[in-house]
Amino acid sequence: VKPPQQARSQKTLERLLDAAEELISQKASTALTVSEIVGRAGSSVGAFYARFPDKEALLATLHTRSCGEALATAEVALEPQRWQGANLARVVSDVVRFTARMCEDRLGLLVAFVGHAAMDSSFAERRTRLEVGIAELFQRLLVIRRHEVTHPDLDLAAAVAIRMVLSVLEYGAVMNRGLEAPNLTAERTIAELVFAVTRYLGVEPRQK
């Protein structure tokens, strides 16, 4: 990806990325054409290829940007200060619910990136790095509350807890658009996932 030299082309680059993101969000599909993107961005194919070597590069750049935003969001959401005085059950519950809302809001992007991860493993790698980053943030919260956790390995526990939450919610969002499994609504899944994670970490759940 060729870096822009003037503010003007920087704007164009952002318009292209934004247009691609909007189209993907709407269509929830991996099938985007360059003409569609430049049309929506009010740009042109030539301008496109002045920035990106090919179409894939745009999607990779968009994915990198999205993962960056997601990590930034996670950093804010998992800031230790935000959770002062909250017990771990509360933290887990809120974090799972927050993640679920994110998956819902960004369903189109999520579906498209999962599709690309299946075809191009560099998307899968970026996704893995994001997960590792989030797990580290979560671990900080666990360490502060280590007396509430019976799991002996906080590093491992954080990684597995985040893996479970992200896998169930992301994969569920992709696989359950359209047909929802009977007896397993989104809301029930979330509640049970919260319960499962708290039990896994060894926290006594709030009621029951």
Added chain:
Amino acid sequence: VKPPQQARSQKTLERLLDAAEELISQKASTALTVSEIVGRAGSSVGAFYARFPDKEALLATLHTRSCGEALATAEVALEPQRWQGANLARVVSDVVRFTARMCEDRLGLLVAFVGHAAMDSSFAERRTRLEVGIAELFQRLLVIRRHEVTHPDLDLAAAVAIRMVLSVLEYGAVMNRGLEAPNLTAERTIAELVFAVTRYLGVEPRQK
């Protein structure tokens, strides 16, 4: 999909499906061409289009066949008789490990079908139906061992347990080819997943 009228064309149909499955397994990619498939099957494009209205139909048929095989495998694996005398901790452990091996062995197919599910929601629906079927089978094992389970709703517990296992293992297989998260090898993930599911169901895990 036009049903074959002679044994000859039935053979051709199966050769086409097998060829597609082999190619997908090898390339672990959604990008298959019709010429590749018929070349590998020792058939021809005309024969292909005599059976299938278009390329998508072949992949849908292949997916249906794979899901059917997977459900049949699950039926055998979760047969109550097979597990007579085994406690639930043993069942969970073996089932998770068995599922993990399946995901590993059929990684190519899994990746391709996840990719298709992202583009075509009918793949996602078939996948959801398979999950529901497996959950029902697992529920039978839970019901037999209901005294070992503290979770109050066996139907829900089975659905969520299966959702967790399949999500973590399938999504993990797709996202972790190439880059494995540090501190979270495949083997550790499996062990922790077994632990998490047993805790979720309310079984006391074997040691600890």
Added chain:
DNA sequence: TGTACATCAGTGAACGCGCGTTCACTGATGTAC
């Protein structure tokens, strides 16, 4: 049992559409003197 005919099955060259990419050109911005 043999011949004629109908239908099923298979072949692969040719077609054509769609989409990614190129490129010759115009316009905008920055810089030197």
Added chain:
DNA sequence: TGTACATCAGTGAACGCGCGTTCACTGATGTAC
């Protein structure tokens, strides 16, 4: 401050490749009498 020149940025028609799909034809199988 103004003019000349260089580079950056943007335009969109045209190209061409790849791949899905069609179709006119050949071969195989089944059926009627």
